[in-house]
Amino acid sequence: xxxxxxxxxxxxxxxxxxxxxxxxxxxxxxxxxxxxxxxxxxxxxxxxxxxxxxxxxxxxxxxxxxxxxxxxxxxxxxxxxxxxxxxxxxxxxxxxxxxxxxxxxxxxxxxxxxxxxxxxxxxxxxxxxxxxxxxxxxxxxxxxxxxxxxxxxxxxxxxxxxxxxxxxxxxxxxxxxxxxxxxxxxxxxxxxxxxxxxxxxxxxxxxxxxxxxxxxxxxxxxxxxxxxxxxxxxxxxxxxxxxxxxxxxxxxxxxxxxxxxxxxxxxxxxxxxx
Amino acid sequence: xxxxxxxxxxxxxxxxxxxxxxxxxxxxxxxxxxxxxxxxxxxxxxxxxxxxxxxxxxxxxxxxxxxxxxxxxxxxxxxxxxxxxxxxxxxxxxxxxxxxxxxxxxxxxxxxxxxxxxxxxxxxxxxxxxxxxxxxxxxxxxxxxxxxxxxxxxxxxxxxxxxxxxxxxxxxxxxxxxxxxxxxxxxxxxxxxxxxxxxxxxxxxxxxxxxxxxxxxxxxxxxxxxxxxxxxxxxxxxxxxxxxxxxxxxxxxxxxxxxxxxxxxxxxxxxxxxxxxxxxxxxxxx
Numbered sequence: 344x345x346x347x348x349x350x351x352x353x354x355x356x357x358x359x360x361x362x363x364x365x366x367x368x369x370x371x372x373x374x375x376x377x378x379x380x381x382x383x384x385x386x387x388x389x390x391x392x393x394x395x396x397x398x399x400x401x402x403x404x405x406x407x408x409x410x411x412x413x414x415x416x417x418x419x420x421x422x423x424x425x426x427x428x429x430x431x432x433x434x435x436x437x438x439x440x441x442x443x444x445x446x447x448x449x450x451x452x453x454x455x456x457x458x459x460x461x462x463x464x465x466x467x468x469x470x471x472x473x474x475x476x477x478x479x480x481x482x483x484x485x486x487x488x489x490x491x492x493x494x495x496x497x498x499x500x501x502x503x504x505x506x507x508x509x510x511x512x513x514x515x516x517x518x519x520x521x522x523x524x525x526x527x528x529x530x531x532x533x534x535x536x537x538x539x540x541x542x543x544x545x546x547x548x549x550x551x552x553x554x555x556x557x558x559x560x561x562x563x564x565x566x567x568x569x570x571x572x573x574x575x576x577x578x579x580x581x582x583x584x585x586x587x588x589x590x591x592x593x594x595x596x597x598x599x600x601x602x603x604x605x606x607x608x609x610x611x612x613x614x615x616x617x
Numbered sequence: 618x619x620x621x622x623x624x625x626x627x628x629x630x631x632x633x634x635x636x637x638x639x640x641x642x643x644x645x646x647x648x649x650x651x652x653x654x655x656x657x658x659x660x661x662x663x664x665x666x667x668x669x670x671x672x673x674x675x676x677x678x679x680x681x682x683x684x685x686x687x688x689x690x691x692x693x694x695x696x697x698x699x700x701x702x703x704x705x706x707x708x709x710x711x712x713x714x715x716x717x718x719x720x721x722x723x724x725x726x727x728x729x730x731x732x733x734x735x736x737x738x739x740x741x742x743x744x745x746x747x748x749x750x751x752x753x754x755x756x757x758x759x760x761x762x763x764x765x766x767x768x769x770x771x772x773x774x775x776x777x778x779x780x781x782x783x784x785x786x787x788x789x790x791x792x793x794x795x796x797x798x799x800x801x802x803x804x805x806x807x808x809x810x811x812x813x814x815x816x817x818x819x820x821x822x823x824x825x826x827x828x829x830x831x832x833x834x835x836x837x838x839x840x841x842x843x844x845x846x847x848x849x850x851x852x853x854x855x856x857x858x859x860x861x862x863x864x865x866x867x868x869x870x871x872x873x874x875x876x877x878x879x880x881x882x883x884x885x886x887x888x889x890x891x892x893x894x895x896x897x898x899x900x901x902x903x
Contacts, residue, residue: 428811
């Protein structure tokens with residue numbers, strides 16, 4: 344699905360953000376990208392959809408090289424890649440519906456989008472997605488009227504309405520409380536499983552990552568230092584990724600037992616506990 | 618005050634005077650002075666005082682002439698109590714209508730031209746060469762005062778409101794484009810990134826990520842500029858660019874201060890109305 348080969352990014356300031364990263368993500372896999380601040384996690388996913396221009400290496404989506412595409416080809420590549428942002432990145436003065444439908448911009452022309460004349464199928468899909476994330480009664484609410492967790496769900500719907508093949512998720516839970524964080528992570532992972540999406544999630548919270556993902560990649564100073572199952576994250580490996588620290592508390596982390604899980608899911612879907 | 622605290626924490630750990638600490642312990646504390654050297658502090662104060670005295674003696678004030686002029690000024694102010702709306706009522710009405718028309722047309726035209734320039738002058742969305750070009754347009758438009766532009770346009774198009782409209786539109790471009798560009802530069806980056814990531818085209822990106830963020834300020838500024846353009850139309854009328862300014866100028870040169878007062882009162886009234894209107898519209902578009 345996504346093949347990254349020898350990807351390197353050096354910023355104009357001279358900082359080497361990514362150092363020869365090679366990574367393959369098959370469809371349906373949820374991959375967590377962990378690492379300390381400044382390790383290049385954000386740069387990596389931004390290189391994939393070319394919000395950041397890679398210095399060298401290649402990125403292939405479904406066998407098609409998108410490392411150097413421009414103009415229309417770039418926009419076509421981007422619409423196959425959904426992205427969910429750290430601080431939700433909604434356009435706060437647009438309504439919930441407009442925010443979700445903005446995920447369809449690459450599929451329609453300028454004037455239709457300018458006058459908000461979206462095809463009925465798009466509107467139907469948008470509504471279904473909003474129902475799925477529990478916000479269907481809020482279609483006309485403005486973005487800035489929502490809580491943090493609700494905004495993040497609108498962001499998820501906006502990414503999914505692109506009908507992407509690949510989902511990039513940048514610190515989805517950084518500005519959310521622990522409970523909402525779990526709801527959001529669960530929602531993302533479920534939706535990815537349903538639509539068989541390849542997914543890369545940047546995440547700080549190692550315990551949260553371990554709980555939800557299939558595979559963990561550890562970055563340190565722009566280079567991959569771990570690539571394996573979440574169970575494989577031993578204290579030694581966490582030390583290689585993050586540096587010396589006492590990891591025992593991170594290891595036995597189970598404050599979100601399964602019986603709680605069902606309730607949280609219901610809350611997430613119903614939009615409760617914003 | 619901010620200067621004071623900045624001084625206190627300069628270079629990391631400040632050198633704390635043990636006497637100050639002891640005094641603070643007993644409840645005596647004054648903020649650190651901005652200039653620590655006592656001699657320099659009083660020296661600057663003294664220099665300022667000396668400068669003021671010198672300024673007073675260097676300005677040549679002819680008190681006899683002031684007394685004479687005071688009389689004339691009082692006449693002018695006095696006429697505000699007896700404004701004459703009627704004698705030149707027809708001229709005033711024509712002038713006002715012309716000014717309002719000029720202000721409105723110039724604002725619409727100016728904003729239509731200012732939007733592309735403003736987009737180009739926003740560092741975060743425009744490529745470098747476009748940025749410098751558009752900033753250049755803004756600089757040229759803002760450098761020249763309305764009166765100077767009006768004189769140029771009156772020479773080009775002859776006396777009358779056409780020159781006025783072009784003058785005000787030209788001034789509007791610089792004003793609106795600059796403030797719009799600054800608002801775009803202050804827009805939140807993340808939503809802009811998010812819309813770009815959906816694969817939207819450039820114009821769609823502007824319409825969905827930029828326009829919603831800058832619209833309230835754009836509307837507020839437009840109304841403010843309409844207000845400015847109306848006021849300016851009174852000034853540029855004096856150099857022959859039509860509008861209420863021409864009426865005002867005529868009445869002043871005829872020493873017909875009652876009519877001048879009527880015109881000025883009407884201008885104040887209209888500006889006041891636009892003040893309330895823009896306050897209302899801004900609340901509504903927030």
